[in-house]
Amino acid sequence: MAPSEESILMNFLLSPSPLPTAISLEQFTKLFPKQLQSHPQIRTLYRDLQYLRAQDIDLVRENIQAEIKSGEKQKEELKNAQLNSGVTGMSRGDKVEADMDIQLFGNKDLLITRPEDHHSLDTLLVDMERACAAMESSIKSADAETSELASQITAAVGELSDLRYGKLNTPPGVENTLRDDIIMGLKRLEENCNNVAQ
Template sequence: MAPTESAILHNYLTAPAQLPSVISLEEFTELFPKAQRTNPQIRLLYRDLQHQRRALVDTVTENIAVEEKRGKYIRRDIAIARRKAANEDADQELEIERAVCRIRRERQLFGSVGADPKHTLNSIIPEMDTAVADLEAEIQQLEAQEAALLESVKQTVGTMSDLRYGKLSNPRLKEDVIEGLKSVQDACEGKR
């Protein structure tokens, strides 16, 4: 069974987001100058960052749960809209059937005496050819739309597949995080 959207989001956003999975205490300590590496404040700073990161992960987890609930409501609204559309289509079909039956009854009762045919054999053929050409053009347009939608869905599925298997679109993410931490460190050292 394929994983759910929330499972993918949890696996991608929360599991690898814990600070120790990004950088260990030892690696964090090595970012500081050698003279400062034994300072106990480094461990406290790491624990504080770890706490902040855990709070952020908790917020993300809550947001995933909220989005999951919202998704259920959206799916319900879509199902209701589809049912309404199906009922409207059925109502339109029923109206058409009634109109056809009414016309048949009128013809049976009153006949088609004095009614001139709307088309002759020679006049209907060009009309039918035009209708066929219009339908073929519409079919081609719908096929082009279908191909575009299919390509869009394939791209979305491919992107979600990358998330499922832990492939990141930004392979430099780890380096970017380390650079960000270094800039935080530089800012902290500048305030001393």
């Protein structure tokens, strides 16, 4: 998600804001000549600077809030200009639908919509049929993939059923031990489960 105007302004203009974040009292004291570093007025000067900095931060925060309100007002004016620019006599319901279209599909040029950007009944039906066909195809492929993965899982579980029924003997001449077979079967089951989860 894109950062909001407020978060951009706050992070850019107010971070790091307080004076102790920028420079500590000890660092500030070291900026003075050695013979003056123990002077008590340095602490007072630091506190005064800290107070002035806090006032500046508050002023910047107020200006950011004013800018946010101004931006919201501009967005509303643009929306009203768009509604009033091309189509006259829009009802309240039409305005709600236009707002939903802007939210769903965005607005290419932010102010003007062209007639070719709007659907007619025929183009809307064609697009809806295309979307339905694409969804049906996607569902069929997902069903086929799910069936394949389910059969792989069933096969892996069936191979592991030897444990359940006590078929633990390894035939003579086979290099794999029961332990190796179990580990391979469990890894295959885990892979199949992970594929289903994806």
